[in-house]
Amino acid sequence: MAVHKVLGVETEFGILHRNEGDSNPVAASSMIINAYVNGYLERRVGWDFEDEHPGVDARGFNEFDALAPEIETHLVNAVLTNGARYYVDHAHPELSTPECTDALQCAIYDRAAEEILIRSMDKANQLLPDGEELVIHKNNSDGKGNSYGCHENYLLDRNVPFGRIVLQIMPFFISRQIYCGAGKVGSEAPGVSHDEVPFQITQRADFFEEEVGLETTLKRPIVNTRDEPHADSKRYRRLHVIVGDANMSELQTYLKLGTTAIVLAMIDDDMAPNDCAFEFPVRALREVSYDIDLGLSHRLANGDKATALEVQWVYYAAAERWADRHGFDVVGGEEIGVDVMKRWASVLTALEQHPESLADSIDWIAKRRLYEGFRSRHGIEWDDPKMAALDLQYHDLRPSKGLARRMGLTRVSDDAQVEMAINQPPPTTRAFFRGRCLEKYPDQIVAANWDSMVFDVGSDPLRRVPMLEPLRGTAAHVASLLDECDDAGELLRRLGT
Amino acid sequence: MAEREQRRRGAPRSEEPEVDETATNETGQELKAELDDLLDEIDDVLETNAEEFVKNYVQKGGE
Numbered sequence: 100m101a102v103h104k105v106l107g108v109e110t111e112f113g114i115l116h117r118n119e120g121d122s123n124p125v126a127a128s129s130m131i132i133n134a135y136v137n138g139y140l141e142r143r144v145g146w147d148f149e150d151e152h153p154g155v156d157a158r159g160f161n162e163f164d165a166l167a168p169e170i171e172t173h174l175v176n177a178v179l180t181n182g183a184r185y186y187v188d189h190a191h192p193e194l195s196t197p198e199c200t201d202a203l204q205c206a207i208y209d210r211a212a213e214e215i216l217i218r219s220m221d222k223a224n225q226l227l228p229d230g231e232e233l234v235i236h237k238n239n240s241d242g243k244g245n246s247y248g249c250h251e252n253y254l255l256d257r258n259v260p261f262g263r264i265v266l267q268i269m270p271f272f273i274s275r276q277i278y279c280g281a282g283k284v285g286s287e288a289p290g291v292s293h294d295e296v297p298f299q300i301t302q303r304a305d306f307f308e309e310e311v312g313l314e315t316t317l318k319r320p321i322v323n324t325r326d327e328p329h330a331d332s333k334r335y336r337r338l339h340v341i342v343g344d345a346n347m348s349e350l351q352t353y354l355k356l357g358t359t360a361i362v363l364a365m366i367d368d369d370m371a372p373n374d375c376a377f378e379f380p381v382r383a384l385r386e387v388s389y390d391i392d393l394g395l396s397h398r399l400a401n402g403d404k405a406t407a408l409e410v411q412w413v414y415y416a417a418a419e420r421w422a423d424r425h426g427f428d429v430v431g432g433e434e435i436g437v438d439v440m441k442r443w444a445s446v447l448t449a450l451e452q453h454p455e456s457l458a459d460s461i462d463w464i465a466k467r468r469l470y471e472g473f474r475s476r477h478g479i480e481w482d483d484p485k486m487a488a489l490d491l492q493y494h495d496l497r498p499s500k501g502l503a504r505r506m507g508l509t510r511v512s513d514d515a516q517v518e519m520a521i522n523q524p525p526p527t528t529r530a531f532f533r534g535r536c537l538e539k540y541p542d543q544i545v546a547a548n549w550d551s552m553v554f555d556v557g558s559d560p561l562r563r564v565p566m567l568e569p570l571r572g573t574a575a576h577v578a579s580l581l582d583e584c585d586d587a588g589e590l591l592r593r594l595g596t
Numbered sequence: 597m598a599e600r601e602q603r604r605r606g607a608p609r610s611e612e613p614e615v616d617e618t619a620t621n622e623t624g625q626e627l628k629a630e631l632d633d634l635l636d637e638i639d640d641v642l643e644t645n646a647e648e649f650v651k652n653y654v655q656k657g658g659e
Binding site for chain 1: 632634637647651657
């Protein structure tokens with residue numbers, strides 16, 4: 100039986116410090132986060148690195164030439180009352196949503212992350228000298244060959260052989276681009292010209308060079324093997340997905356998370372398709388991204404040929420069979436599961452028959468319509484700098500400049516839900532315990548991370564509370580206890596730690 | 597692919613009723629007007645020095 104698909108999204112945002120001669124992106128990112136933490140939170144609580152092992156490989160070995168990600172403990176790192184982590188990663192502000200139990204909940208937290216960045220930018224800019232400005236983009240590339248990620252994380256059953264996960268998820272990742280892509284003008288792959296690829300479906304396909312591996316910054320793999328479950332490692336894996344785009348469309352984020360969670364549950368239950376492996380996965384990833392007419396047939400490892408759409412329909416059909424047998428409990432229940440399936444089918448059908456009808460819900464199609472209109476109005480070519488500017492501005496989070504929010508994109512959240520998600524944790528995971536403790540006992544928490552919290556309750560030594568089970572510490576478990584305890588010392592006594 | 601044929605029974609095709617030509621033209625006109633409005637707005641908000649903005653937009657690789 101599949102484990103519950105607990106999920107989360109981590110987004111690295113693009114950052115620009117305008118009119119500051121010697122701009123330093125690390126300092127700029129720190130300003131963004133500090134402005135938010137100082138402006139909105141009562142007290143800062145730092146991240147605890149005790150249990151971080153990003154270099155552990157799911158295949159059970161560390162390749163000598165594999166570069167384990169470094170943990171930068173000296174940079175700004177905060178935990179928010181909604182259970183999220185907000186920090187400087189390399190040279191970007193990054194926000195990891197709290198753990199969620201379904202795709203819709205997570206899409207709402209993703210939108211809340213955007214709002215947090217917008218508020219951070221606003222606060223930070225109030226502190227800057229006249230004429231200077233910090234600008235944040237929710238994108239994945241600067242158009243000059245530098246990429247930064249939007250990673251998804253899903254909880255998997257530790258007993259599932261990793262080789263099966265790789266075999267069955269890779270064709271899904273390659274083909275899902277057709278409804279997950281955020282769109283991009285041109286290509287950043289070496290040797291690919293604007294004439295060959297004036298516009299493509301995804302921001303990220305250009306940057307993937309391997310099928311499977313541990314790296315995230317060089318030689319990026321389609322399936323990332325980082326084995327760091329942030330949970331009981333005897334029971335769980337966490338699949339760290341680095342092959343997606345940051346979407347401006349909420350519907351796309353929802354669909355991406357919802358379909359992927361279903362497919363991973365199918366893999367847990369050994370009901371995912373085995374016969375869709377692409378013969379040349381890395382090449383296919385790019386070819387799918389470059390094929391904006393969606394007509395290209397790709398060679399499969401078994402000798403067949405299939406379009407990305409056809410592969411998606413195979414997964415869709417398998418998902419129907421899986422749901423008939425298992426139901427949708429592990430992806431958040433019947434309502435969410437049925438809704439994801441319905442939207443999945445209707446998006447695939449529209450992509451097949453009239454893709455332009457998705458201009459209100461799929462970033463790359465919204466972009467294509469806008470960019471074609473802009474090109475013909477101004478009589479310019481795809482390689483005109485104005486097109487590159489449009490393509491940045493689509494992702495610009497400044498309300499005065501951003502284009503995505505002017506496109507009339509379909510939303511799956513409403514403002515009240517987003518406002519709540521900015522401040523409150525999801526009630527259905529351990530993020531509830533983390534977020535509520537931070538809100539209620541900020542002076543007694545020394546540090547927090549995904550699977551533990553460290554309290555200082557006075558005379559005793561510091562006390563670490565482990566949270567290795569992502570579905571414990573929910574509102575149902577601890578809400579009334581937290582209401583009753585005015586002090587963390589009392590809480591710990593009652594928890595029996 | 598056999599599996600693909602199977603799903604066709606279940607896929608929601610009902611969203612496509614008989615299409616009335618005039619309606620399509622009207623929708624097409626509306627869409628065009630909407631795009632024109634959007635393009636007007638975007639001409640107003642587009643960075644004034646697009647070339648400069650694009651040139652200065654350099655990020656470090658991340659992740």
